[in-house]
Amino acid sequence: MSWxxxxxxxxxxxxxxxxxxxxxxxxCPEMSTINIGICQVFIQHTxxxxxxxxxxxxxxxxxxxxxxxxxxxxxxxxxxxxxxGSDDMPAHIKAxxxxxxxxxxxxxxxxxxxxxxxxxxxxxxNNASGRDIVITVFGR
Amino acid sequence: MSWxxxxxxxxxxxxxxxxxxxxxxxxCPEMSTINIGICQVFIQHTxxxxxxxxxxxxxxxxxxxxxxxxxxxxxxxxxxxxxxGSDDMPAHIKAxxxxxxxxxxxxxxxxxxxxxxxxxxxxxxNNASGRDIVITVFGR
Amino acid sequence: MSWxxxxxxxxxxxxxxxxxxxxxxxxCPEMSTINIGICQVFIQHTxxxxxxxxxxxxxxxxxxxxxxxxxxxxxxxxxxxxxxGSDDMPAHIKAxxxxxxxxxxxxxxxxxxxxxxxxxxxxxxNNASGRDIVITVFGR
Numbered sequence: 001m002s003w004x005x006x007x008x009x010x011x012x013x014x015x016x017x018x019x020x021x022x023x024x025x026x027x028c029p030e031m032s033t034i035n036i037g038i039c040q041v042f043i044q045h046t047x048x049x050x051x052x053x054x055x056x057x058x059x060x061x062x063x064x065x066x067x068x069x070x071x072x073x074x075x076x077x078x079x080x081x082x083x084x085g086s087d088d089m090p091a092h093i094k095a096x097x098x099x100x101x102x103x104x105x106x107x108x109x110x111x112x113x114x115x116x117x118x119x120x121x122x123x124x125x126n127n128a129s130g131r132d133i134v135i136t137v138f139g140r
Numbered sequence: 141m142s143w144x145x146x147x148x149x150x151x152x153x154x155x156x157x158x159x160x161x162x163x164x165x166x167x168c169p170e171m172s173t174i175n176i177g178i179c180q181v182f183i184q185h186t187x188x189x190x191x192x193x194x195x196x197x198x199x200x201x202x203x204x205x206x207x208x209x210x211x212x213x214x215x216x217x218x219x220x221x222x223x224x225g226s227d228d229m230p231a232h233i234k235a236x237x238x239x240x241x242x243x244x245x246x247x248x249x250x251x252x253x254x255x256x257x258x259x260x261x262x263x264x265x266n267n268a269s270g271r272d273i274v275i276t277v278f279g280r
Numbered sequence: 281m282s283w284x285x286x287x288x289x290x291x292x293x294x295x296x297x298x299x300x301x302x303x304x305x306x307x308c309p310e311m312s313t314i315n316i317g318i319c320q321v322f323i324q325h326t327x328x329x330x331x332x333x334x335x336x337x338x339x340x341x342x343x344x345x346x347x348x349x350x351x352x353x354x355x356x357x358x359x360x361x362x363x364x365g366s367d368d369m370p371a372h373i374k375a376x377x378x379x380x381x382x383x384x385x386x387x388x389x390x391x392x393x394x395x396x397x398x399x400x401x402x403x404x405x406n407n408a409s410g411r412d413i414v415i416t417v418f419g420r
Contacts, residue, residue: 001141001281003316003420005387036143038180038276040318042385044394046334051236054186059221063229064236066218071211071351078346081339089343096331096344100397101383103241105182105274107145112274114184117240134385134392136318138419139278140143141281176283178320178416191376194326199361203369204376206358211351243381245322245414247285252414254324257380279418280283 002037004030004137009130013123015087017053017061020133021118025111028137037106037139044132047091047125049098055118064122068094091124098122106139142177144170144277149270153263155227157193157201160273161258165251168277177246177279184272187231187265189238195258204262208234231264238262246279282317284310284417289410293403295367297333297341300413301398305391308417317386317419324412327371327405329378335398344402348374371404378402386419 008027010020024041025031031039043050054060072093074086081089102119105112121131148167150160164181165171171179183190194200212233214226221229242259245252261271288307290300304321305311311319323330334340352373354366361369382399385392401411 001420005316005385036145036276036278038278040383040385042383042392044392044397046332046394046396052186052240053232053236057221060229060232063219063221064233066220067212067216067229067233070216070218072347076347076350078350079343080346081337081343089340089347092333092340093344093347096333096400097237097377099239099379100332103180103182103243103383105145105180105276107274112182112184114186114272116186117184120236132394134387136316136385138316138318140141176285176416176418178418192326192380193372193376197361200369200372203359203361204373206360207352207356207369207373210356210358237377239379243320243322243383245285245320245416247414252322252324254326254412256326257324260376280281 001140002034004028006135008133011130012128015123015126016065018121019055019118020121024119024135028135031106031137032109034106034109034139039104039106039111040101040136042101042134046095048131049095049122050102051098051120051122052102052117053120054116056116087126094124141280142174144168146275148273151270152268155263155266156205158261159195159258160261164259164275168275171246171277172249174246174249174279179244179246179251180241180276182241182274186235188271189235189262190242191238191260191262192242192257193260194256196256227266234264281420282314284308286415288413291410292408295403295406296345298401299335299398300401304399304415308415311386311417312389314386314389314419319384319386319391320381320416322381322414326375328411329375329402330382331378331400331402332382332397333400334396336396367406374404
């Protein structure tokens with residue numbers, strides 16, 4: 001049974017949805033020693049999030065941003081948590097809709113993602129600093 | 141410490157929400173040997189998803205489908221990823237809202253679900269082929 | 281490799297979003313013995329849920345409740361699962377949007393949450409009884 005854990009600082013990214021699969025894989029070379037296991041990626045923030053979705057056509061990620069801005073609008077008249085800017089409260093809600101972590105099976109030393117799957121960093125703020133993620137890999 | 145992993149091909153299912161708890165349990169008889177552990181179910185697709193919800197009245201699953209189609213409509217004028225059909229981009233968004241995996245505690249050899257909980261396969265496409273899930277069971 | 285599991289009964293809480301980080305930590309003193317690991321919190325219900333979000337200003341939790349009631353309204357004309365009250369079917373949908381579990385890395389004996397992160401119990405019913413959660417802690 002092996003355990004590895006690595007904190008990674010992602011650089012500032014513009015608001016929207018971004019593929020980070022390569023960064024996750026690159027940060028955990030020890031994954032190659034695991035036959036069966038799990039890779040967890042956890043984001044230590046409440047206005048950015050992680051999800052798994054299509055890794056090919058960037059228009060998918062554009063439409064994620066377009067739709068989520070309709071589903072969770074800025075400046076809704078019922079928001080009371082408004083003093084950190086109009087993008088702040090929607091960012092918190094979007095973060096919980098997407099989630100703070102992803103868990104991916106490891107098989108034969110690699111993430112066992114489907115052929116079209118990638119890991120998204122979902123940046124919900126307009127002018128965020130870099131984001132910290134904690135990658136935990138375990139298995140046998 | 142024991143690890144088991146099994147890939148399962150689910151048959152094509154109509155668009156909507158479907159109980160697959162029995163299929164997951166049936167695919168992992170080794171679960172019975174685990175006293176404390178976790179069962180992860182991961183779907184290797186980006187237009188279908190997994191969630192946990194009510195296992196009894198089928199009207200709950202019908203209403204999931206009705207509501208999610210309002211919350212994430214087809215043919216929204218702002219979608220640009222449209223060339224795979226009107227059900228495709230909404231399917232990607234729905235998949236991330238529900239999630240690509242569920243993690244369930246194992247206690248005394250069984251999934252420790254609440255009495256009303258079941259695992260849903262959420263099929264967001266109109267005419268999908270079968271779906272691949274990877275079940276990983278680990279514990280002691 | 282260590283495994284600990286604990287079922288905790290939370291007292292009845294009003295509809296809305298509630299911080300339970302202290303209750304989770306307090307229920308698992310064994311966490312302090314784990315250098316690298318994972319803490320999973322799983323809720324055994326289908327009309328309440330768990331998420332991770334801001335632990336400071338209570339107005340964030342108020343706005344979560346305000347917005348989710350718009351995003352998943354009561355008395356939508358298309359619901360057919362209505363016999364358990366107008367808050368029931370929306371509660372099921374909200375529960376799947378937020379999720380039935382959270383998974384948090386453990387580092388040096390503690391939950392490795394970001395400075396602003398806390399665990400929310402999301403109570404989606406008007407008059408719920410107490411809620412059961414299962415906490416599973418594992419690592420080395």
